Amino acid sequence: MNILVLYGSYRRDRAGIRLARYAVAELTARGHKVELIDAQAVGLPMLDRMFKEYAPGEAPSNMANLAAKIRAAEAFVFVVGEYNWGMQPGLKNLTDHYLEEWFWRPAAILSYSAGRLAGARSSLVWHGTLSEMGMVVISSTIGVGQIGQALDEQGTPTGDGGAALARAFPRFAADLEWWGEAALAQRERRAPPY
Template structure:
């Protein structure tokens, strides 16, 4: 059984990440590569700024919010980060959520759905690759990049992607499923 978690990174009021995340979730549920897909909203997870006394590598979490976040990330086989670009980079809430944990991220692929203005969030997407590879994650090359994002948001219909975005989304999900399957032996506990 393979599970994909789509993480909505923005926590700002009046954000558009959730409608893009809903679209990504619908695409994932139609895709044959995953048995289960779930939307995880960092605004709902509501992690405080890192407050664990021990290094995440030890896995000795003392706070309930960290234990719950650890279980949520551990159960996934692959991720999609739906992320805005803020000032040429990714947002602090996403970095905080990543830094809370360590081994739970290992050997899992991640796809990036980035959005913003003229750059379509690609600068943020490029920057986060350095972080996720340090955690033994595999960012897939295929991605969805949404330029001038507000032109694709409709109050009634939500996110209205164009054909390029739809095709990019399918290619990203194809590759996530493929890489997730390839990394499965590394995710198994040793000796299994």
């Protein structure tokens, strides 16, 4: 499958990027074509116009390139941190530039935090948001607390938290694969209703 892993922290010392890289490596090892979409690197402006609001060929090139990648993806993994009980603005801003591009594919949520709650509140908020954006959010979610201790700087699991992540990831990936294959088969069988 063609899978996008989306990450959105703009902070200088971004620990969550470790989890995003871990997801890319693990999904690639399972035979998928995986790309990390880092909101900071894409560099979209604060939302003024959605991609669909530009005339064909007039959207900024970084926005148009990402739109094509989203449309080509068969599944998404959102790696989400928690800011003040909510979602990171960088990733939310990136996602809001698009709408129909997300439709009819599954999304999975990996949450994290520096503390012990593992980004659970952000995960909850993202679940509703991704559903509203036209995706099926899989039931398998993973929360990684104390991210700096659970993954080293290369994204290798360490300690008890890392061991728990390594145990949980295969089921998470299998769930995403099942829904990705199901959605692809249904889209090939019948066009989406809108």
